[in-house]
Amino acid sequence: MNKLPLEGIRIADFGQIIAVPYTAQMLAWLGAEVVLIETEQRLTTRIWPPFAEAEPGVNRSGGFNMVNSSKMSCTLNLRDPKGVELAKQIISVSDVVVENYSSGAMERMGLGYQEVRSLRPDVIYLSLGAFGRTGPMKGLVGFHSVINLFSGLASVTGHKGSHPRIMGGLFPDAFSGCYCVLALLEALYHRSHTGEGQHIEVAMTEALATLLPEAIMEYTLDGTEPERVGNRHKEKAPHNVFRCQGEENWVAISVENDSQFLALAQASGNPGWSDDPRFATPEARLKHQDELEPLVQQWTAGLQVQEVVEKLQNAEVPAGPVLDSGQVLSDPHMIERGFVQSPDHPEVGPRPLGAFPWAVDGGQPGIARGAPLFGEHNVKVLQELLQVPEDEFARLVENGIIS
């Protein structure tokens, strides 16, 4: 295999919960050596469900293992100055520092950008905050739900006439994480020919607001707030999910023009639909969605999801299954493409995860390895990398500086 793009890059990962751990994981897959610095006194995802077979344990959490794979784990007590001192030594041999503690926490520990820069002048240092590191709300505590609610995303999510809804998947964390990865890769490229590091700041609320240009434009033009429209679309109809045979089985169908609608009418055995004046043009279909959707629903209700998808795709009508997360991981198409990978793990065995959403020249752009056990790489990081003598290491363990 060719050399991975980030081989030789070391990252000190002070990530918390999902967003920054997800960011650093992507960089680890791309070949970076990521040292995750964990503090036993403030564990999060490691002690949260889901656990393998519902049995709790610091090495058994899917929420941890699926955003920290391919990393090394080094457990330092950052509440002790000696632990902070070791963290500084790790930083001084790292190219990149990433963190998403609450605003000001890294500075209070003595690990803020200004201090770190004196240890490592060309460091690339990324801080991600729910609301960012400046502004009157910088100190607010914000999990994904708060970010959904503040950013306006919830206000454009929901059924017609109903209340704002929160998107699934802890989406704000991973989406902000993608912006972080992009910024770090750009900064690494910049550094590769200038030698210059830099500080990077990301606000999760702002990442989400980048999804809402039309709503923001309309509001700032004349105060119009968006209406919630369920799964409908302002230009396409039918554009919704429809129930299929069995329980909790749905198919998504999206029709944007007359030829697709004609194809839908024919494929569903209802050629008369396209002659019906209520459905004759895109404008007419948008106007009569309340009448059109039940007709489509009547057709799909008697069929399996895959039957509907195949009939429509064969007729060149956009359609797809509504997959749950189990179906995503067992989808033959995504498995064949290499999206689903199952890195082995000493305690929970191989577990499928979603890796890269892209292939490079038909192959995977990087490698996903298992997540580290708690403190698995303490010796490697502290003794081999930092040259901490063995007796000193033992003393640090004894004093609880190393967990």
Place this chain on the structure above:
Amino acid sequence: MHWCGSHCGRAASGMFQEGALSGLKVVELTDRISGQVAGSFCARLLGDAGANVIKVESPEGDPYRRSGPYPGGVPDPDWSGLFLYLNSNKRGVSLDIESPGGRAAFLDLVAAADFLVLGHNSSEVERLGLRREKLSEANPRLIITTITPFGLTGPNSGYLGDDLIAIAAGGMAYATPGIPDSVGDPDLEPPLRSNTNMAGYLAAVQGAMASVAALLSRKIQGTGCEIDLSMQEAVAAVMPFELAHASYHDPKPRKPEIFGVMPNAYLPCKDGYVVVMAVMEAHWRNLMDLADNPDWAELEVFSSGVERARNWDALEPLLLEWTMAHTGAEIAQLAQDRGIPCFPAYTVGQMVDSAHVTERGFMVDMQGPGGQKFQLPGYPVRLERTPWQLFRPAPKLGEHTSEVLGEWLGYTAEQLLNFGVGA
């Protein structure tokens, strides 16, 4: 310049800093299907970092020129809001790539570029011959970033799709609403998409990061590559927590069991909805303080987060009494003062008008052709040395055809006439 806001003061003064990708050339080609938001925004992100982006449009123009919203409400292909947003920091070239001359010019552009960004369906990519094996001979260093609904390979690669299809097939619709919100009645409530081009933006950011990763690889290996990004996977890739449930335990049912520790709930309040989150013991005690320490707070059945989850049916109505007596803003103010993460559902307007967004200068001020003032989202990342800048507004149709074909390719005035461009 009409489009300069607080966030791009340098542009207003006419001075730009080098971006991280300054000096690199990008050619973008997207068609009218789903891949368009993804392809267009992906190319914009590269332009945001300073790359020199050429958007190639057909003579009819990009369909988003006709999608609005428009300042003043009057349709105008140069003032469609979504087009302006997706295409700033680009120059525009108008070419009919179905004609021999147009195709030749397009291939000349691609041969001179570092990146080719495509947003199409897979059969269109094949029909146009835009695979690496066809393009690499003329330009072995070219990085091709192709965004399609289901990817270029695999049994479903021929499927058509759009944003809804990707959100559905990537697992996001089924997972929405997500915690601490939840489905009321799974029989009545279908899986849900947000009314945004979310899958497109996701694929765009991932496409840009794949492109820059490929650039770093090119520095090592000397050659370009073909990136095959699937919108379905772009969606699935941002759901590690949902996938973890399936991988480590059982897939979550659409009506989830109560969260393991409570309260972490989405509840109605006096004027809307609010998230009440107090899963840590200290947060819970603070929350009960705010509610004037009712007698029930001392009950054994609410004595720990796990107990509160077990007895959520009894706790929920009691908490509701408190939330319904206060507005969302009151609850947030009271709670956040004590470090409890509670927050109300904002409208888009509340977010835009908030002191926080204003003080950070996130929005970009724009002015329409009739002087209409409006805003668009800025950039969510602040890079100290290579800051985001608005180098230029979205192009008018064919605005830079002669400039680009002349500057990049050295086309003569006579050659330019073939494209209907007077030199």
